[in-house]
Amino acid sequence: MSVMHRKRRSPEQIIAQLREADAMISAGQSIGQVCQKLGVCEQTYHRWRNQYGGMKANAMKRLKQLEEENRRLKKAVAELTLDKQILKEANEFLGNG
Secondary structure, eight states, rough: OOEEEOOOOOOOHHHHHHHHHHHHHHHHHHHHHHHHHOOHHHHHHHHHHHTTTOOOHHHHHHHHHHHHHHHHHHHHHHHHHHHHHHHHHHHHHTTTO
């Protein structure tokens, strides 16, 4: 029994492979044949299709930008929350609260 090693693909690679799959399916190949050529199981193919099916490269780029901005904003909120907690504790310690 052979063990398949998992290969991580970037969203851009997945979108490119979905485009390639569309071309192969249009040429008359079955989903099973396409999955075999792409080196993924049908479950992975369908998950990719659901997740990235309608995306173009520019939409993926925008999604990455929004995810980065979201990460940055979450970090800023966490830092401000910590600052607020420190000030509250200092105020209580000094007897002003």
